[in-house]
Amino acid sequence: MEPSDFSLGVKGALYPDRRGMNTRLRGQLEMNISFVLPPVLELVLTSLVENVKHKVHGSLLAR
Incomplete structure (x- = not known):
């Protein structure tokens, strides 16, 4: 990879959550x-990227 390149990978699943009428x-x-x-x-x-990574990871785990 060159400094001007980046890679984005996304995978996941969507599903209906049926509870009563909702x-x-x-x-x-x-x-x-x-x-x-x-x-x-x-x-x-480097330290800024690590800080952002930890904050995002922490906020995702808090949900």
């Missing part, structure tokens, strides 16, 4: 994002 669409999703940072940005943004 029907909702529920689902599960797995998303993978891969990218290469240019060397200069890698030094600056």
Whole structure:
């Protein structure tokens, strides 16, 4: 992968959730994002990317 490239992978399932008179669409999703940072940005943004990853992961687990 070049620094200008990225990869996005998404897989999951949607299914109806029927409870009494109400029907909702529920689902599960797995998303993978891969990218290469240019060397200069890698030094600056590595901790920022890790921080965002932990916050997103934590908010998804809290649901």
